[in-house]
Amino acid sequence: MNPSRSRFLTCQNRKIHLVEWGESHKEKVIIWHGITGTCHDHEQLAKHLAQDYHVICPDAIGCGLSDWVRDDFVDPSLSFSADITCDLMRQLEAPSVRWVGSSKGGSLGMILAAHMQEEMQECPVTHLVLNDVGPSLPEKFRLAVKKKLSNPARFDDFTSFENHVCKFLSNMGLTLEEQQWRQLAQRWARRNENGSFSFHYDPAIANQFSDHPEDFNLWNYYDRITAKTLLIRGRESIVSQEQTEQMQERGPKCSLFPRLGGHVTLLDSDQEKSVICEFLKS
Secondary structure, eight states: OOOOEEEEEEETTEEEEEEEESOTTSOEEEEEOOTTOOTTTTHHHHHHHTTTSEEEEEOOTTBTTSOOOSSTTTTTSHHHHHHHHHHHHHHTTOSSEEEEEETHHHHHHHHHHHHHHHHOTTSOEEEEEEESOOSBOOHHHHHHHHHHHHSOOOBSSHHHHHHHHHHHHHHTTOOOOHHHHHHHHHHHEEEOTTSOEEESBOGGGGGHHHHOGGGGBOHHHHTTOOSEEEEEEESSOSSOHHHHHHHHHSTTOOEEEEESSOSOOOSOSHHHHHHHHHHHHO
């Protein structure tokens, strides 16, 4: 298997970092991480899929090594992320794409799947995987996330940061080995000017949750999707049972794979990888 390759592309006048796996002539799979993640979150899944596909894992704007937010209103929105992604796929010369999106990455996938089917026939989304995300999110939850993201905690040393990440995500149902926790914390950490550690994202991305309520009611997009769609739903999910049933009845009438754990998963278990691989081949 070819090793991963890291590079930068300029999309909508922003530098976007991405990591690629597999041979570039193969059919494309894009894996897009959640609100505060990085391109490395689903690396094990990318390695697995790279046996059959060219897998692209970008850092979203404001995350990882991609540019930080320049316009506090425009940059955090899903519409701007969609413009960036369309630009990215044009440069990758992708005739079509299979999309795997976690949380915000799944919301972005819904918009792209609706738009590309109608307006960009040269690059339709043929398969859409939504990892624990639905078309809508309650306002109370949305505003709570805004408050938390706007003021990320700081820690005096890396060990304290690592312990926080482990405790926080363990409480949300994520189970990892000790070395996996260490690796995840290393990829999510950044060192501040005073030597303290915090999360590797721009706090301005939190503006999405207050300035763009339209990003959290995507039924008008979901109902227009014709791509094959799979919802992966955690046992402790932010997607309600009622919304799940609606998703199975409306639009693409998604299939459902219930998994263990909560909202956050690295999609690295053998079962998750197998389910996603089979779905993308269907």
